[in-house]
Amino acid sequence: MQLLEAKLQKIDRHNYRSYSSLRGEYHFVDFDFFIDITQSDPYAPASRVRARRKWSLTDLEWLKDQSADYQRAARDFIARYFNELAQQINEIQIDRPGQTVLDRTAVVFDDDAIELRFRINLPSDGRTIIAKKTANLFVHTMPKVIRRATIARELPIDELKRHCEAIEDQVSLRKQLADKGLMAFIADGSILPRLAGNSDLPLPEALPFTSPDNLAVELQAPHRGTIRGMGVPTGITMIVGGGFHGKSTLLNAIESSVYDHIPGDGREYIVTDENAAKIRAEDGRCVHNVDLSPYISNLPMGKDTNMFSTQNASGSTSQASWLQESIEAGAKALLIDEDTSATNFMIRDERMQALIAKDDEPITPLVDRISLLRDQLGISILLVMGGSGDYLDVADTVIQMHNYEAIDVTEKAKQVVESHPTRRQLEGSSAIEQPRTRKLNCAGLKAMLEDGKFRIQVKDKSSLRFGREFIDLQALEQVADSSQLHAIGWLWFQLAQQKGWEKAPSKTFSRMLCNDEWFRSMPNYGDIAKPRVLEVMAVLNRMRCAEFK
Structure with a gap:
C-alpha cells in the first residue's frame, strides 16, 4: 500500500500516460492488489485491476466444499453484491450480471483466495494526474468495497444460500x-x-x-x-393461438x-435442453460452404447448394443455413417462431403448388422435412405457429395459448386434421442426413488479427470486433450477455495460434469449454463469461472473412 502511495506522489500533476508506471502488484494488510492494464487516456476503457483475498480472512471457506454449480452461483452473487456496493462510486465498475447466472470471471475462486476482477477509471483533471484523489480511491474507498464483498459477516449469507440453491435446483431439473x-x-x-x-x-x-x-x-x-x-x-411440438395471447x-x-x-x-x-438452438430468417448474412440440398436445390444459373456460399443470403437460404449449422454444432432441439421465419422456407400451400410446378421451385419447405429431422436425426422442434395448419399433420403435441394460459389441444388438432385433410402434395420424402462437418482455416483467423492489431472488442450483444471485422449478431437471441462474446473472441484467438485447417471446430471448442478451468488460458479479465458451443459457432458462421471447407 505504501509503495502504491509513493508511486502516486511521484507522478502527481504528470501527464495521464504516467499512470502506466503503476502496473504491478501491491500488498495491502488483508489482500493483494494487481494493476494489470492502465488506461492511456481519461476517455479510454477503464483500467483493469484485480484483488485477491485469502480464504482464511473471509470466513467463506465452506464454499470450497460445495458443488461446481453452487460455487458458480456464489461467485455470481458476490459479483452482484460488489456491484451494489460500488454503485455510488463512479470510478469502480465490475461486470454486472443480468437475470441469468453464467460462469463469469468477475469473481474467481482459487485454492487459496477469492479473486475479484474489476475496472477502475483513474481520476484526472483533464489529462493531468491528481495523486491525492487517486490515492484516496485506492487506499480508502476501494478497500472498503473489496472487504465488504469478501467477508461473511458483511454478506447476506441466507440470501446467498437461496441464490446458490436455486441454481443447483435448475441444474438438477435440466438433467x-x-x-x-x-x-x-x-x-x-x-x-x-x-x-x-x-x-x-x-x-x-x-x-x-x-x-x-x-x-x-x-x-x-x-x-x-x-x-x-x-x-x-421431445418430438415436434406446436404452440398455437390467437395474436397477443402469449405464444x-x-x-x-x-x-x-x-x-x-x-x-x-x-x-x-423453467429449464430447457442446453443444446436447444433458436433459428430464424436473417436476410443479408454470409454463408460459408453449407450443404442446403435437403431444403434448397436446382437454383437458377446452376448454383451449387451442396456447398452453398454467399455474402448476401435471402430469408430462406439464411434460415436453411442456420438450421444446418446448428445441427452441425450439436443442436438437439430447434426453436422456431413463425413471425421471424421466411414464409417460403416454412410452407408452400396447395394453391401455390398448383400455380408453380415443383420443378420450378428450388425450395423444399420445412413442413415436408421436419418429420425426417425428428425420426432420422433425433432432432426435436418447437414451433410457434399461427398461420399455417399444415404443420398439424406432423405435430406430436399441440399447445394453445389463450389469455396467457396453456391448453393441451393435441386431440382437438388430430380431429381437425381428420375432418379437414390437407390437399397439398408432399415435396420432400428422401432421407435426410447429419450435416457434414466443415473444416475451419485457423491461419485465416490469425491473419485477421494481425491485420487488425489483435483487436477483440465488445460493446454490447449486437456486435463483436475481431481484427478489423465487425460481426453483426443482432439476430442471435440466445446470447445472454456481451461477456460471452468476449470469451468467444478469445477462444478464436487460441484457435488462431494453430496452423492449417481445424477438422472439427465445434468439437475443439467443446473441449476448450468442458471443464471448470476453461478461462485459465484467457487474459485475467473480469468481463468474460462462458458461452455455449452453439453460440461460438453461430458467431463464427457470421464472420464474413471466415474460411470453411
Missing part, C-alpha cells in the same frame, strides 16, 4: 429432462412476460403460469423438492432457459 422424454419444463407459478421489450425483468402484474393437466409432470429438485409444471415433450412469450421463456436464472426472475424453475 432430468432427457430421462423424462422432455425438451423443456415450465414450472407452475412461473412468470413468463417481461417488463418491456428492452428489459429482461419480470412483469409485476403478469398471470402466473399453470400447466394443463395432460402435460403436467413432476420433477424433483434437491432443495425445493417436488416441482409440478408443464413438460414439453412468443412462452417461446422466449423457453429459449432463455438454456441458462439458469436468479431467484425472483420468474423463470428460475
Whole structure:
C-alpha cells in the first residue's frame, strides 16, 4: 500500500500516460492488489485491476466444499453484491450480471483466495494526474468495497444460500429432462412476460403460469423438492393461438432457459435442453460452404447448394443455413417462431403448388422435412405457429395459448386434421442426413488479427470486433450477455495460434469449454463469461472473412 502511495506522489500533476508506471502488484494488510492494464487516456476503457483475498480472512471457506454449480452461483452473487456496493462510486465498475447466472470471471475462486476482477477509471483533471484523489480511491474507498464483498459477516449469507440453491435446483431439473422424454419444463407459478421489450425483468402484474393437466409432470429438485409444471415433450411440438395471447412469450421463456436464472426472475424453475438452438430468417448474412440440398436445390444459373456460399443470403437460404449449422454444432432441439421465419422456407400451400410446378421451385419447405429431422436425426422442434395448419399433420403435441394460459389441444388438432385433410402434395420424402462437418482455416483467423492489431472488442450483444471485422449478431437471441462474446473472441484467438485447417471446430471448442478451468488460458479479465458451443459457432458462421471447407 505504501509503495502504491509513493508511486502516486511521484507522478502527481504528470501527464495521464504516467499512470502506466503503476502496473504491478501491491500488498495491502488483508489482500493483494494487481494493476494489470492502465488506461492511456481519461476517455479510454477503464483500467483493469484485480484483488485477491485469502480464504482464511473471509470466513467463506465452506464454499470450497460445495458443488461446481453452487460455487458458480456464489461467485455470481458476490459479483452482484460488489456491484451494489460500488454503485455510488463512479470510478469502480465490475461486470454486472443480468437475470441469468453464467460462469463469469468477475469473481474467481482459487485454492487459496477469492479473486475479484474489476475496472477502475483513474481520476484526472483533464489529462493531468491528481495523486491525492487517486490515492484516496485506492487506499480508502476501494478497500472498503473489496472487504465488504469478501467477508461473511458483511454478506447476506441466507440470501446467498437461496441464490446458490436455486441454481443447483435448475441444474438438477435440466438433467432430468432427457430421462423424462422432455425438451423443456415450465414450472407452475412461473412468470413468463417481461417488463418491456428492452428489459429482461419480470412483469409485476403478469398471470402466473399453470400447466394443463395432460402435460403436467413432476420433477424433483434437491432443495425445493417436488416441482409440478408443464413438460414439453421431445418430438415436434406446436404452440398455437390467437395474436397477443402469449405464444412468443412462452417461446422466449423457453429459449432463455438454456441458462439458469436468479431467484425472483420468474423463470428460475423453467429449464430447457442446453443444446436447444433458436433459428430464424436473417436476410443479408454470409454463408460459408453449407450443404442446403435437403431444403434448397436446382437454383437458377446452376448454383451449387451442396456447398452453398454467399455474402448476401435471402430469408430462406439464411434460415436453411442456420438450421444446418446448428445441427452441425450439436443442436438437439430447434426453436422456431413463425413471425421471424421466411414464409417460403416454412410452407408452400396447395394453391401455390398448383400455380408453380415443383420443378420450378428450388425450395423444399420445412413442413415436408421436419418429420425426417425428428425420426432420422433425433432432432426435436418447437414451433410457434399461427398461420399455417399444415404443420398439424406432423405435430406430436399441440399447445394453445389463450389469455396467457396453456391448453393441451393435441386431440382437438388430430380431429381437425381428420375432418379437414390437407390437399397439398408432399415435396420432400428422401432421407435426410447429419450435416457434414466443415473444416475451419485457423491461419485465416490469425491473419485477421494481425491485420487488425489483435483487436477483440465488445460493446454490447449486437456486435463483436475481431481484427478489423465487425460481426453483426443482432439476430442471435440466445446470447445472454456481451461477456460471452468476449470469451468467444478469445477462444478464436487460441484457435488462431494453430496452423492449417481445424477438422472439427465445434468439437475443439467443446473441449476448450468442458471443464471448470476453461478461462485459465484467457487474459485475467473480469468481463468474460462462458458461452455455449452453439453460440461460438453461430458467431463464427457470421464472420464474413471466415474460411470453411
